Amino acid sequence: MANNEICHFSERELLIRDLEEAREKYLECEPIIRAIKQFLARKHGEILEKQEQDVKNSYKELHPVLEEIQRERGNISEDDPFDASFIDLIASLDNGEYGVSEVTEKKEHLIRLSNEVCRKLDGIKLQLDCVIGVVPKAIRLEIFQNLLRAFGDLQETLAGILYNFDRDNNESVLVEGMMKWAANTGTVISFLTETILNLNGYGIEEEQLEPIDKLLNRSIAVYSPDLFFDFVRIIGKTEETIDYKEKIEDYQRDLGILIDEIMSMTEYK
Known part of the structure; x- marks a missing residue:
C-alpha cells in the first residue's frame, strides 16, 4: 500500500x-x-x-x-x-x-x-x-398509607405466629394466626391493586413516577403469598412446622425493611 x-x-x-x-x-x-x-x-x-x-x-x-x-x-x-x-x-x-x-x-x-x-x-x-419538582408529601402519603398500615398489621401477625412456635400444643394457635395472615394477605393484595390502578389519577409527572414504581415493585417482590401457602400445608407436622420458623423470621425482617423504605419515601412520622 x-x-x-x-x-x-x-x-x-x-x-x-x-x-x-x-x-x-x-x-x-x-x-x-x-x-x-x-x-x-x-x-x-x-x-x-x-x-x-x-x-x-x-x-x-x-x-x-x-x-x-x-x-x-x-x-x-x-x-x-x-x-x-x-x-x-x-x-x-x-x-x-x-x-x-x-x-x-x-x-x-x-x-x-x-x-x-x-x-x-x-x-x-x-x-x-x-x-x-418533586411529588408532594401529602400525595406520597396518600399513595402508600393504606399499604403501610396493611404491612404493619401483617408484621404484627407474623410476630404472633413466631411467638406461638415456642408454646406447647401450638397447632390451634398457629391455625388462628394463619387465619389472620390470610386476612392480611387479602388486604395487601387489595391495597396493592387499588394503588396501582389509581396511580395515574394523581397527575404525577412521568419522571417522578420512577421511585414510586420501584417501591411498589419492591412491595410486590417482598410480599410473598407462596410462603403463606407452603406454611399452611405443613401445619400439624411438627418437625416441618419448626423448619419454617427461620423462613418466617427472614420474611418478617424483609417486611420490616420494606416498611422502613415506605416510611422514608412518605416521610411518615
Missing part, C-alpha cells in the same frame, strides 16, 4: 472516530429532548406558569438548530433515528459517496451544531427539573 493510501486510510479512521464520539455524546441529548416534548405536550393548551413558559421558550430557540442537524441528511423522515445525520455521514465516507475533505467539512459543521444542542439542553434540563 502506498504512503498516500495509508495516510488516506488513517484520515478516514480518524474522521469516523470523531464522528462516533460526537454521535454518542449527541445521543445523550435524546432522552432530555423526549422529556421536554412530553412535558410540553401535556401542557398544550394550558396557561403556563413563568417557569413552564421558560422551558417552552428555550426549546423554541433550540428547535431551529435541531432542524438544521436534520437537514444535514438528503432525505428527512419522521422515522429517522435521532442520530441519523451522523450515521449517514459515516456511511457516505464508507461507501465513497464523499471524499475525506468533503466529509471533514461536513463533520465540523455537524459537530458544531450538536455541541450547541448539548450545551443549550443543559440549561433547559435545569429549567425542566425546577418545573417538574
Whole structure:
C-alpha cells in the first residue's frame, strides 16, 4: 500500500472516530429532548406558569438548530433515528459517496451544531427539573398509607405466629394466626391493586413516577403469598412446622425493611 493510501486510510479512521464520539455524546441529548416534548405536550393548551413558559421558550430557540442537524441528511423522515445525520455521514465516507475533505467539512459543521444542542439542553434540563419538582408529601402519603398500615398489621401477625412456635400444643394457635395472615394477605393484595390502578389519577409527572414504581415493585417482590401457602400445608407436622420458623423470621425482617423504605419515601412520622 502506498504512503498516500495509508495516510488516506488513517484520515478516514480518524474522521469516523470523531464522528462516533460526537454521535454518542449527541445521543445523550435524546432522552432530555423526549422529556421536554412530553412535558410540553401535556401542557398544550394550558396557561403556563413563568417557569413552564421558560422551558417552552428555550426549546423554541433550540428547535431551529435541531432542524438544521436534520437537514444535514438528503432525505428527512419522521422515522429517522435521532442520530441519523451522523450515521449517514459515516456511511457516505464508507461507501465513497464523499471524499475525506468533503466529509471533514461536513463533520465540523455537524459537530458544531450538536455541541450547541448539548450545551443549550443543559440549561433547559435545569429549567425542566425546577418545573417538574418533586411529588408532594401529602400525595406520597396518600399513595402508600393504606399499604403501610396493611404491612404493619401483617408484621404484627407474623410476630404472633413466631411467638406461638415456642408454646406447647401450638397447632390451634398457629391455625388462628394463619387465619389472620390470610386476612392480611387479602388486604395487601387489595391495597396493592387499588394503588396501582389509581396511580395515574394523581397527575404525577412521568419522571417522578420512577421511585414510586420501584417501591411498589419492591412491595410486590417482598410480599410473598407462596410462603403463606407452603406454611399452611405443613401445619400439624411438627418437625416441618419448626423448619419454617427461620423462613418466617427472614420474611418478617424483609417486611420490616420494606416498611422502613415506605416510611422514608412518605416521610411518615
